[in-house]
Amino acid sequence: MTEDRIRRHPILPITEKHSFAFYWRSEECLALEGETIAASLFANGVRIFGHHVKDGAPQGIFCANGQCAQCMVLVDGFPVKSCMELIRPGARVEPAEGLFPLPGAAGPASAPLPFREIEEIRVPVLIIGGGPAGLSAAIELGKLGIRTLLIDDKHRLGGKLVLQTHRFFGSMAAVYAGTRGIDIATILEREVRSLDPVEVWTQTPALAVFSDGKVGVLKEGRTYVLVSPEVLLTASGAREKNLAFPGNTLPGVYGAGAFQTLVNRDLVRAARRLFIVGGGNVGLIAGYHGLQAGISVAGLVEAMPECGGYKVHKDKLARFGVPIHTSHTIVSANGQEAVESVTIARIDDRFRIVPGTERSYACDTVLVAVGLDPVNEFHEKAMAFGLTAFVAGDAEEIAEASAAIFSGKIRGLEIARALGRNVGEISPEWYETAEILKSKPGGVITEQQPGVEEGVFPVLHCVQEIPCDPCTAVCPARLIEIDSSDIRKLPVFLSAREGKGCSGCEKCVAVCPGLAITLVDYRKDSEFPTVTIPYEFLEETIHPGDRAAVQDTEGNLLGNVEVQAVRAIKANDRTALIKVRAPAAYAKSIAGIRIQPAAESEPMEQYIERTTDDTIVCRCERVAAGAIRKLIREGARDVNQIKALTRASMGPCGAKTCTPLIRRLFREEGVPDNEVVEQSKRPLFLEVPLRVFAGLVAKEDDHAAK
Numbered sequence: 162m163t164e165d166r167i168r169r170h171p172i173l174p175i176t177e178k179h180s181f182a183f184y185w186r187s188e189e190c191l192a193l194e195g196e197t198i199a200a201s202l203f204a205n206g207v208r209i210f211g212h213h214v215k216d217g218a219p220q221g222i223f224c225a226n227g228q229c230a231q232c233m234v235l236v237d238g239f240p241v242k243s244c245m246e247l248i249r250p251g252a253r254v255e256p257a258e259g260l261f262p263l264p265g266a267a268g269p270a271s272a273p274l275p276f277r278e279i280e281e282i283r284v285p286v287l288i289i290g291g292g293p294a295g296l297s298a299a300i301e302l303g304k305l306g307i308r309t310l311l312i313d314d315k316h317r318l319g320g321k322l323v324l325q326t327h328r329f330f331g332s333m334a335a336v337y338a339g340t341r342g343i344d345i346a347t348i349l350e351r352e353v354r355s356l357d358p359v360e361v362w363t364q365t366p367a368l369a370v371f372s373d374g375k376v377g378v379l380k381e382g383r384t385y386v387l388v389s390p391e392v393l394l395t396a397s398g399a400r401e402k403n404l405a406f407p408g409n410t411l412p413g414v415y416g417a418g419a420f421q422t423l424v425n426r427d428l429v430r431a432a433r434r435l436f437i438v439g440g441g442n443v444g445l446i447a448g449y450h451g452l453q454a455g456i457s458v459a460g461l462v463e464a465m466p467e468c469g470g471y472k473v474h475k476d477k478l479a480r481f482g483v484p485i486h487t488s489h490t491i492v493s494a495n496g497q498e499a500v501e502s503v504t505i506a507r508i509d510d511r512f513r514i515v516p517g518t519e520r521s522y523a524c525d526t527v528l529v530a531v532g533l534d535p536v537n538e539f540h541e542k543a544m545a546f547g548l549t550a551f552v553a554g555d556a557e558e559i560a561e562a563s564a565a566i567f568s569g570k571i572r573g574l575e576i577a578r579a580l581g582r583n584v585g586e587i588s589p590e591w592y593e594t595a596e597i598l599k600s601k602p603g604g605v606i607t608e609q610q611p612g613v614e615e616g617v618f619p620v621l622h623c624v625q626e627i628p629c630d631p632c633t634a635v636c637p638a639r640l641i642e643i644d645s646s647d648i649r650k651l652p653v654f655l656s657a658r659e660g661k662g663c664s665g666c667e668k669c670v671a672v673c674p675g676l677a678i679t680l681v682d683y684r685k686d687s688e689f690p691t692v693t694i695p696y697e698f699l700e701e702t703i704h705p706g707d708r709a710a711v712q713d714t715e716g717n718l719l720g721n722v723e724v725q726a727v728r729a730i731k732a733n734d735r736t737a738l739i740k741v742r743a744p745a746a747y748a749k750s751i752a753g754i755r756i757q758p759a760a761e762s763e764p765m766e767q768y769i770e771r772t773t774d775d776t777i778v779c780r781c782e783r784v785a786a787g788a789i790r791k792l793i794r795e796g797a798r799d800v801n802q803i804k805a806l807t808r809a810s811m812g813p814c815g816a817k818t819c820t821p822l823i824r825r826l827f828r829e830e831g832v833p834d835n836e837v838v839e840q841s842k843r844p845l846f847l848e849v850p851l852r853v854f855a856g857l858v859a860k861e862d863d864h865a866a867k
C-alpha cells in the first residue's frame with residue numbers, strides 16, 4: 162500500500178512515534194500510536210470506507226469531527242466512527258458494506274450480564290468543549306478556585322486551534338495575536354492542566370441534557386456518567402455547512418475542517434490536488450495549509466463577487482499561484498468511485514449559471530468551505546429545561562478563534578458571578594474588545610505605497626480593516642501605529658519618531674499574520690534595492706541564487722528576481738525571511754513569491770458534465786433533492802412529514818448534516834421559514850449503544866459493551 166504521510170512540514174513538528182500493524186481487509190498496514198482509524202486509513206491510501214446500503218454509493222470521510230456518520234467502518238466486527246476512535250495494534254478494520262451484520266451480545270444470553278451503578282457526580286461548573294472558548298473559561302474559573310469539569314470529545318484539547326499553523330490575528334494584549342494557533346492551544350492547555358480545581362476528561366462526548374438538569378456524558382468513550390452541574394457552559398464550537406451539488410457525496414468531497422484535521426493534526430497527505438468551494442477564512446486558510454503540506458491547489462470558487470474572508474488570506478493564496486474564481490459556483494464533482502475532477506461555471510447576479518462558461522479541473526479532493534453552524538443543541542436544551550447555562554465561542558456566534566478565546570474569558574467571570582463569587586464588575590472594555598474581535602472584515606482601500614525611494618522602510622500591503630495589531634507591538638521604535646481606540650483600523654508607518662527612523666530589524670515582516678509586510682532597503686543599491694519577504698514553506702524549496710517569481714498584493718506577476726539570502730532564525734518562529742534584489746521600478750509593489758507553477762491550476766481541455774441531477778441532500782439515507790422538492794411542491798410544510806415519507810433526516814448523523822439543506826430547498830421553492838414546521842429534535846446528540854445507559858460493564862477493548 163502507498164504511504165501518504167507528511168514527513169516534513171515548514172511549521173509543524175514531526176516527532177517519531179511508535180508504529181504498529183493493523184489490518185484493512187486482510188492487508189497488513191502500518192499505523193502510528195495515537196492516531197485515529199481514519200488517519201491510519203488515509204495514511205495507507207484508503208479513501209473509500211464502505212458502500213451505502215441503499216444504492217451502493219461509495220462512502221468516505223466527510224466531517225472528521227464526529228458530526229456525521231460517513232466514515233463508519235467495522236473494527237473487529239463492530240461499527241465505529243473512524244474519525245473519533247483511535248487505532249489499536251492488530252485491529253481488523255473492514256469497510257462498512259451495505260447492511261452489515263449487527264454485533265452480537267457481549268456474552269452468552271444465559272450468563273448474567275455484568276451491570277454497574279451509573280455514577281452520578283455534582284460539580285459547580287461543567288464545560289462542554291475544550292477548544293479556545295472552553296479552555297479560556299476554565300482558566301478563569303480555575304484561577305478563582307472554582308471546581309470545574311471540562312470535557313471534550315477528542316483525544317486532544319485545543320479544538321480547531323490544533324489545526325492552525327498560521328499566526329493569529331486579533332489583539333496581542335488580549336488574545337495572543339501573532340502566535341500560531343497550534344502554539345496557543347499548547348499555552349492554554351498547559352495553563353488549564355496546571356490548575357488544580359479544573360478536571361479534564363478527553364474522549365468524553367456529551368450525549369444529552371436532561372430535564373432534571375443532569376448531563377449524560379460518555380467518560381473516556383466507555384463509561385456513562387451523569388453530571389449535575391450548578392452551571393453549564395456550552396463551548397462546543399461549530400460544524401461545517403454542507404452544500405448540495407451533483408457528486409457531493411463522492412469520497413474526496415469533504416469539509417475544509419476535515420482536511421485541516423487530516424493534514425495538520427494527523428499529518429497525512431489527504432490529497433494530491435484539491436479544489437476549494439468557498440472564499441471565507443476557512444476555505445482560504447485550508448488552501449494555504451494545503452500548499453504548506455506540499456499539496457497542489459487547483460483553484461477556489463466563491464459565488465459572491467468578492468471573497469468573504471480576510472483579504473490578506475485571499476491575497477496570500479493568489480500570490481502563491483492559486484486562481485480565485487469569484488462569481489463562480491461548483492457545478493459538479495466528477496468521478497465513479499471517488500473524485501477525479503470538478504466542474505465550475507460563472508454565475509450571473511441572480512446566481513444562475515452562465516451557459517458556456519463551464520470549466521473542469523483535475524483534482525482528487527473537493528473541499529466544501531461554505532460556512533459554519535453553531536453546535537448549540539446542548540445550550541438550547543439547557544435553557545429549555547431551566548438550567549443555569551452559558552454559551553461561548555462558535556457555539557454562541559461564529560467568529561474567529563481569537564474572539565472565542567476572549568468570549569470564554571468573559572463567560573468564565575460571568576459564571577463565577579452567577580455562583581456568587583465576588584469578581585467585581587467586568588470591565589465594559591472587555592465587552593467592547595469581544596465585539597471588535599468578532600467583527601467582519603471591513604472595506605478595502607487602494608494600496609498606498611511610501612513616496613520615498615531611499616533608506617529602509619516597511620511596505621504595509623494591508624488594505625482592509627480587520628482586528629489585528631502585532632505589527633505595532635513589535636516595532637522597537639514604535640513606528641507602526643494603529644488608532645489606539647480601535648485595532649480594526651489600518652496600520653500606518655511613521656517615517657520617524659523622536660528622531661529615530663526604521664533600522665530594518667525585520668520584526669514587523671516576520672510577525673504579520675497575513676504575511677502582508679515587506680521591507681525595502683535602498684541603502685546599498687538604490688536602483689536594485691533589497692526586498693525582504695516573509696516565507697512559510699519548506700526551506701529547501703528556495704535557495705540563494707534561485708530566480709523567484711515575485712507578485713504584487715493581488716497576485717499579478719511583476720518579474721523574476723534573484724534570491725540573495727534565506728534567513729531562518731529562531732526568533733522569527735518558523736517564518737523564514739527571503740531577501741531578493743529587485744528593480745526599483747517595482748520593488749515596493751512586491752508582496753510575495755509565487756509557489757505553485759501555473760500548470761497545477763490549468764483547466765482540462767473539455768469540461769466534464771455529470772449526468773445525474775439526483776443531487777443528494779440527506780447523505781445518511783441517500784435522499785435526493787428531487788424527492789423532497791416534489792413533496793414541498795405538493796404542499797408539505799412539516800419536515801416530520803418529509804421525514805416519514807422519504808427517510809430524509811432519519812440517518813445516524815441525527816440530521817445535523819441535511820437540516821440546513823432541507824431548509825434551503827423550502828426557500829428555493831418560495832416557502833418562507835415561518836411556514837416550515839421543524840422536525841422534532843432527537844433527545845440524544847450522538848449515536849450510542851443503549852447498553853451504555855444501562856451500565857453494562859465494558860471489558861477492555863470490548864466494542865460491544867461500549
Ligand code: FES
Nearest residue numbers: 779781812814819
Ligand atoms: S444527512 Fe444524516 S440524517 Fe440526513
